[in-house]
Amino acid sequence: MRTVVSENQIIRRSTMKKLLAILLTVCFMLGVFAACTNDNTPANTNGPEGNNNENPGQTQTQTQTQTQAPMSSGLDLSASDKPLKDWVTYLTLANEMETFNILYSQNNKELRVLTNCIDGLLSNDNHGNLVPAIAETWGTEDGGKTWTFNLRKGVQWVNMNGEPMQEVKAEDWLVGLEWVLNFHKNEAANTSMPTEMIEGAADYYAYVAGYQDLEIPADADAATKEKLTKNYEDAKAKFEAICEKYGLEPVRLTADEAKSMDLTVFKQMVGIEAPDDYTLIYHCVAELPYFATVATYNCLYPAPQALIDQLGVDGFYACTNENMWYNGCYTITHYINGNEKVLTKNPLYWDTDCTLFDTVTYKMVESGDVAFQMFQAGELDYIELTESNLRTIYNSESNEFHDYIVEARPTKYSYQLHLCWDKRDENGDPDVNWNTAIANENFRLAWYYGLDATPYLARTNFIYPQHCANYCYTMSNLVSFSNGQEYTERVMEKLGISPDGENYARVDAAKAAEYKAKAMEELAAQGVTFPVVADYYIQGSSQTALDTANVLKQLFSDCLGDDFVTLNIKTYISSVAKEVRNPQLASFYINGWGADYGDPQNYLGQETYGMDNAYYSEAYSITRNITDEKLIAVYEEFTNMVNAANAIVGDMDARYEAYADAEKYMIEHALVIPWYKNVLWQVTHVNDYSKIYAPYGIQGDKFKNWETSADAYTTEDYAKLAEAYAAGTAK
Template identity: 55%
Template sequence: MKKTRKAAAVLTAVAMAAVSAAPVMADEIKDLYDYELQSREIETWNILQSQLMSDTNVLTNLYDGLVEADEYGKLTPAIAESWETEDNGLTWTFHLRKGVKWVDQNGNEKGEVTAQDFLTSLEWVLNFHKNDAANTSMPMEMIAGAEDYYNMTNEMDADAALALTAESPEFADTVGIKAVDDYTLQYTCLSEKPYFDTVAAYNCLYPISQGMLDEIGVDGFKAATPENIWYNGGYTCTEYIQQNTKTLTKNPLYWDTDAKLFDSVTIKMVESADTAYQLYTTGELDRVDLSESNLMTIYNNESDPYHNQLVEKRPNKKSYQFHFNYDKLNDDQTEDTNWNTAIANEAFRKCWYYGLDLGSWYKRTNAINPYKCYNNSYTMQGLIYTSDGTEYTELVQEKLGLPSYDGETMTRLDSAKFEEYKAQAMEELTAEGVTFPIHARYFVASGNQTALDSANVLKQAFADSFGDDFIVLDIDSYVSSLSKEVYNLKRQSFAIAGWGADYGDPQNYLGQETDDSDNAYYMVQLGHAVDSESDELKDLYSQFTELVNKADAITDDMDARYEAYAEAEAFMLDHALIVPAYFDISWELTRINDYSKINAMFGIQNNKYKNWETSTDAYTAEDYAAFLETWNENASKIE
């Protein structure tokens, strides 16, 4: 199955003077210094447990799976040397390379990676008492017997379930996975899944060793630490100081002997983007994302030493949306009737869609080219293409009948429609006892001044767009855990959240919003439409779910499949069940060529410190123009 990828990158305002020849660079970096915000500290070292990018950005360097991708997003071999399906995706066979080693924290050999390790890991994922339902959605939706095994363990006594292994008949006789031999692994799907090989880029199908479990125990792996896990990736974590640093050291027994790895990678935890900027200016970091204030200070001063080093980042791989909470609770856990009644009203939601002007808020992410951040779809751009090279979200836009993106405005804004829907919403909601203005509660991390500043800009955008008589944004804060303190208690009116694809199919996006699955992440964690008292809202979600399931059933014609998914996505957006928010396209100073990084639209691998081109001198806008030109030329040739 071939996909044509279009290169959509555009030269930035600073990088207009493109050069055709790659510049001569200084020495490459041997020991890399990167950073992460303290609010995004790693929560687990268990590769099978995590569902957070803040975790997997680290863990992808410690573990390898069956496949990975290259700098153009093309799926490439990793532990699997090759793979095939002979029945349009019903059965998949992966042929593993020999000699892939498990090592401990210090790089000492612990064993060899074999097909059995993938059975061990899948048993762990699907065992309710081991993995607490984390990362079960894709295996249960795709692999024969997976849901049956999960349900079986869920109903079992905890001690009995924890004692099971991949060799136990309960698993071996139920789940569609087998080790044909040490180096041949086979999956049997519930139905034809022609995209199943892309699922192997996500950590739900990564391997672990039974030898490790025998050594540290089930409880040891549930509470995994850098000291007790076994590694098969490019690095091991040789030092971890929580909220301070992580040190990754090159794995001396790494299977990919041709890979370019750093001798070490130090990840510094910082409290804010401003702190990171200061560390960059003192030479303590090799890259930094720029806040709006730092960017404009440099950009507006041509004599600033960093002016010619400003480069616009590539879009991150997430599509961000406004996710409404349809079953909001007050702090005392009583129902917020005013909000819940309002948000169930379609005219009210369409006011957000047609009336909320986010231009000023986009400047918080990209002050130079703010409307590059404009998002008008749910699925991330560039995930999939039709056989003639049409990018999937273009199909969605055609069905919505919206004006083409012009680079300077939010093309969905329509003042006439907004006023019409505002009048309709106020009339209908007043009749239902709703009082105005309606207060929309939004949470940011306590003490994070950057997040608070952005929220205040958003608050002003609400005031400018809606008027203080209609919708008012209330900013609140949480202390340490957004999930535990806010989402689990349903305290938010809406959340701004981004989804990065786990695999290469629209199902991974739209399946998060359906009303028929406990694994629909956004429905269960944020939206709660199934708990709404509005029959009209529930009916819309039922229709949407039916469209998604209809699309998912098409497996013999991928163009027809994508067309059907586009119909479902357009339905969701037309009824404003969610509202697209933004793309993250920011600016940076860097000694890393981002165009040399893995560039997959799915999986956990994009922050893998592997085969990166670097320079001890910072790259310039001119350098990045050359990188972009070369990347575009090469990407256009890929089929």
């Protein structure tokens, strides 16, 4: 097998060369394995053993009474076999939590913590298979239209101190879903999956949210007045039709009325029921063979009504670690914003056979360099290596960590350049120059074909930078066709991209120059001045972020030319949402999306047009304010393609093919620009192959059933662990 980086380019030491070659080969094997696990359905959607049922009408019931025991490698390793009782990790300040409400959060910076605090119906094991959590068994008898989850008895809600509050019961899932779908309780957070998948959920959301009064600006022209009036009349008619359908008075709810709603109307409208305390049934809008994967995500998480009554609706929305209830592995016993948070093992956790740490401590740091200093001082149990630290360690055989650097497994996140169509300046006025330029497709395509991300990728992985190359919106290994072809491979086929492992494959200097020339001619005629200034924001206290931004700035200069675009690096203090995104100050963002469930809809649905729950389209790109008719038409066509793909439920191959066409269309029109995936290098005291690992959901951040060592694992250890994992011989 050919390695992706030649020996004369990178590998200088024979021992390290052999070990990295083994790791590279094994990583390739793992990629192939992951891409070939399904049979017309998303990988491992049907239960603990990952059975893929060729007949979706057949009964699918899975049973398992406990999660798998922590994996022990059973290998002869250099690392100590003495496990760690406590784990100390770190996060940069940019990743500080902004909410403790797991039903509201849509960001990994919160969910990576909260997944350890609250359990849902299902989880995953270290191979990505679905395994029980609070649901002991689950299944469907009608091909995925109706799903039944049988809950374990005796699971407790506890407070921060681990004291029992009350038993977890099926109605908690009804309370949780009502909260998610109630606009006046939870805004529009986490609504996309329930409204798309569960009968009546979209109607309930629309009923509670109501519609906005007609407001026409005094200076609006006739076309604008007509459009606003039509939108109002359509929304009003939709609301009245929903009310008539369910026998409700066609009167909009006030915010206070919506906040005071119990489950009466919800049960009448929404396809979820709890026939007893330990049985939960979902009625889906169609046959959804992947629905069980949704049960790993927080949109279907439980909430105790007693806690909402205790705190009040506004208090529950803004709950803290001190007043929230827990049913998961840990409680958050100590929290200082921007400094430290401590998770303590839940003494009443239902899974008494699993392995947990006594405590998990998150240290908040300004940068990766600060974290590295802490690791050197023995204050952390793992460290992700910045480019400079990795180069120093790799190039010095005498470095204390030289034999301990290991390549981490890819995360589930696919990172893109997310473009803002309605950028504002600091006074709140439209940035007309940017907004006009970015709406021009030739301008965007010059970026798409011109930007060679390799120097940026090297910031994460200078040894094998192309391991981080990303050419699709969807992350790899999410789903595969029945012939074994992985979905993103099909997308790349359609795009004509053939990665060689050594170059950033989509770069085409000739095409970039052609699109640049066309864009400059067209935009100059529209009054755009060059170079177009692109404002890019980083956290001001992070030297690592500044170093990376400077690499990006130079990359823009080298690839596109200073006569075309200039990258302007700006800073925020603590919250990118409050300081940058909400006031619409950035020209673009580099952000990633990780799948919430095992289907391409969860990726592409974030970019559709005219949908309140399209996260990136609404919150980052601000598509609702686009005025360029050509751009609107492209978005509408893309949205129609996504909706058509989502309507295909009986033939998964046809479904994936339709999504691949939609994804190709989105990328070739540069509505977003795929950028990178995260494959970093680290020094660590945990065997990554023992961790929960799945291409979707929030379970992968659980500190559960980890195999750890008092000594850091060596490069040689990780080669053995990876090989055993791929071969299925690890204990």
